[in-house]
Amino acid sequence: MPEGWESVPVSDLFLLNPKSEIDDTTHCGFIPMSLVEDGFSGNHLYEERIWKDIKKGYCHFQNGDIGIAKISPCFENRKSTIFENLPNGYGAGTTELVILRPIILYTKFYLYVFKSDWYVQEGTKYFKGVVGQQRVHKEIFTDLQIPLPPFAEQQRIVAEIERWFSLIDIIENEKDDLQTTIKQTKSKILDLAIHGKLVPQDPNDEPAIKLLKRINPDFVPCDNGHSEKLPSGWCIANLGMIGVWQSGGTPSRSNKSYYEGSIPWLKTGDLNDGLIMDVPERITEEAVANSSAKINPTGSVLIAMYGATIGKLGILAFPATTNQACCACIEFRGITQLFLFYFLLSQRKTFVSKGGGGAQPNISKEIIVNHDIHLPPLAEQQRIVQKIEELFSVLDNIQNALEV
Incomplete structure (x- = not known):
């Protein structure tokens, strides 16, 4: 003592x-x-x-x-x-x-x-x-x-405890504020990126419309009278013009031979806004043959269309099927995989608003493919993605330090 x-x-x-x-x-x-x-x-x-x-x-x-x-x-x-x-x-x-x-x-x-x-x-x-x-x-x-x-020492101890508690409360409040700031900063970075304000334009880049016309000679940009407001080399398209999209399906649960197979089958809860490395459920080749579930190739970008998960994203690290509440871009035409991923991430609130306010809101594949995108030249897309990941890496390091 x-x-x-x-x-x-x-x-x-x-x-x-x-x-x-x-x-x-x-x-x-x-x-x-x-x-x-x-x-x-x-x-x-x-x-x-x-x-x-x-x-x-x-x-x-x-x-x-x-x-x-x-x-x-x-x-x-x-x-x-x-x-x-x-x-x-x-x-x-x-x-x-x-x-x-x-x-x-x-x-x-x-x-x-x-x-x-x-x-x-x-x-x-x-x-x-x-x-x-x-x-x-x-x-x-x-x-x-x-x-x-001694009584006086009891008082001094309490004063010191409460001084430290006050400092801890300040730190905790500032940590919460900083986490909110990080989230807002990421949102702002994406907003700058999709409006051509994150990296400078390069006049030597091939304009996006030339690339899209080379891929599809019948391509007609979605002008809507806004072309003059776009950064140099950009054009307006919709998501259906720059990718091949397909939704999935759920094999009948009553047929036990459709499940516990070797083909990964994702639900919206498996989407993690990043690279998907594994999923808990698998279906059989028979299930794929007899249902609307389709195999999406490695690298496909997935987006959730149902309920509280609307707008959640994932990138497949392996071929996989999904349920009907997921839509997958399985082929990219004039757009890089990661630029599409970050564009979709920036549009989550918009997709949620299109889902309506019911108990189980949802969007459709049609809503996704008809959604407009302001498309930069391919080379600028790559620069934008590089800058986004550079800035996100710094913010993620700060976030990880806060969670220790």
Whole structure:
């Protein structure tokens, strides 16, 4: 023990579960376990009740008492508090709280003692009861030896704890703000990219319209009267003009011979906005032959069309089929795979809005293939992708550091 400290049983410092004797008509605070905050804050709320309605069948407490949950997992989650601001200074609550009334001490110091890892570990050594209804042994609130520093030192310790907690809260808030900023920055990078503002144009690049006409002599750009607003060398097309798209299907679940085969079969939940390296479910060649499921080649870009996953993306690292809620671009015409991927990523909110506001919104393959794209020259697409990945890499490194 540090100099000036003693070790004493809890019962030397607190009265255990005291009872209140007050007028039945007194307004008081009622506190079920749900109104005691877990963690280190020590906060609580209350419901206002009349004393006669809560004086029986509940624990009693008053302003300044400490309440500690004795049941698992509330005890481990540090559901403990100093009662304060109760109506008329009194209250009652769940009997799963143990009440400790301080005798002469700095109460907040002991609240932090009871929230410490040491105290939680001591309490969980002697759980009683069946799993799911376990409670700590009563001796943790009476006979356990706890530290007793000088009163002034208790106050200094609390001041230092709360100084560090304040700094931690600032860091956590700033981390949340930074994560939001990273997300917004990525969105802005994509917006600049698809509007020709992320990298400079090069007059030596072959214009996109020339490449598309060489691929398809019948190509007609989707002018819409906006061509003059495009960066040099860009043209307007729709996604159906620059790729071959196909949706998938779900083989009948009633036919067991269609499943547990060797052909990967994806659902929208398997999309991860990146390279898809594996999927949990597979179907058979028979299923592909007898359903609308189609094999998409390695490198296909997938987009979800249904429910909460609308706009989620994936790039296949292997040939695979999908269910009907996925659409795949299996061939790229005048557009690079990654430029298409990042373009689709930038359009997620638009696709979600086209899905409607029902309980299960969805978009169709037709909506996707008719969606306009401002297409840069092929060489500029490659420069844009390189710049996006360079900037995203920096942001991802920051994000990863925040998660450590």
